[in-house]
Amino acid sequence: MSIKTVGVIGAGTMGNGIAHVFAKSGYQVYLQDVQETFLTRGLETIRKNLERELSKQKITEQTRDAAIKAISPVTERAILAKCDFIVEAASEKLEIKREIFQDLDKLCRPEVILSSNTSSISITKLAAFTKRPDKVIGMHFFNPVPMMKLVEIIRGLATSDETYAAVKSLTEKLEKTPVEVNDAPGFVSNRVLMPLINEAIYAVMEGVATPQAVDEVFKLGMAHPMGPLALADFIGLDVCLDIMRVMLDGLGDPKYRPCPLLIKMVDAGWLGKKSGRGFYQY
Numbered sequence: 001m002s003i004k005t006v007g008v009i010g011a012g013t014m015g016n017g018i019a020h021v022f023a024k025s026g027y028q029v030y031l032q033d034v035q036e037t038f039l040t041r042g043l044e045t046i047r048k049n050l051e052r053e054l055s056k057q058k059i060t061e062q063t064r065d066a067a068i069k070a071i072s073p074v075t076e077r078a079i080l081a082k083c084d085f086i087v088e089a090a091s092e093k094l095e096i097k098r099e100i101f102q103d104l105d106k107l108c109r110p111e112v113i114l115s116s117n118t119s120s121i122s123i124t125k126l127a128a129f130t131k132r133p134d135k136v137i138g139m140h141f142f143n144p145v146p147m148m149k150l151v152e153i154i155r156g157l158a159t160s161d162e163t164y165a166a167v168k169s170l171t172e173k174l175e176k177t178p179v180e181v182n183d184a185p186g187f188v189s190n191r192v193l194m195p196l197i198n199e200a201i202y203a204v205m206e207g208v209a210t211p212q213a214v215d216e217v218f219k220l221g222m223a224h225p226m227g228p229l230a231l232a233d234f235i236g237l238d239v240c241l242d243i244m245r246v247m248l249d250g251l252g253d254p255k256y257r258p259c260p261l262l263i264k265m266v267d268a269g270w271l272g273k274k275s276g277r278g279f280y281q282y
Helices: 013-024 036-055 061-070 077-082 094-107 123-127 161-173 189-205 211-221 228-235 237-251 260-267
Strands: 005-009 028-032 071-074 085-088 113-116 136-141 150-155 177-182
Touching: 005 013, 005 077, 013 028, 013 036, 013 061, 013 085, 013 136, 028 036, 028 077, 036 061, 036 071, 061 071, 071 077, 077 094, 085 094, 094 113, 094 123, 113 161, 123 136, 136 161, 150 161, 161 177, 189 211, 189 228, 189 237, 189 260, 211 228, 228 237, 237 260
Parallel strands: 005 028, 005 085, 028 071, 085 113, 113 136, 150 177
Antiparallel strands: 136 150
16 A cells, blocks of 8 residues: 555653655655644654754755645644544553554544554554554654664564555665664663663662762763763653653563662653753753
8 A cells, every 4th residue: 555644642751753854755744632722742843943944954845845835733632533643652651552553543544554652562552453454564763863873673462464565565665773672661662761771770779879970980881972860851861760660560570670760850840851850850
């Protein structure tokens, strides 16, 4: 099936980045969210990021203008029935994703592939909420989406070879690099990254070092472009906590137990960059 129109659910950090790269690559995009405010904020971010690319001569004015024109913000999910492909980038909560996938299954044509940008939730489980499990797949982009080349392509138990091939090809058309992984809690990226972040938080909680010192060790000693705690702030501490809980529940190993300090900070509303405070002030 030819993919020309793409639906993106969620206009937050990941969703607006995904809409950005699809629109820039010549696809018509419906960016859907529940409130106009979220859509307005998402479109402002897209415009700002396109302007940044233009200033660095990575795109032309024509590409910028065409990309902005290609994105239609919508609050009604029913409009996504027009789409040839869907990327769900809603909150990392199973109950929210369940409702979305059940609804999309009814709305979309039978041949339409339903993908999720989930960073940890089982693709097999999401697929089971639909009558098209062979056409459900994970398409895990990385933040910031316009810059990061990797897309983790996650196959659920029932994902067909045809679906995988179509999504791999689509990823390459976005000038991204697809890496195939099988369905497991946290996949590869977060299964390795989140315990690292969690352990860094334990080091702070136990007084081993300050957040600044922990991050300096990783930047200078391990050549990480960003320390684990600055990265946690960038990802969102609430998202980190959700992922740790998914892995603890899915794998049953106490090594995935979220650090009490992480839980306390999320309870306080200190979510990182998006709330203005996390391990650092913003």
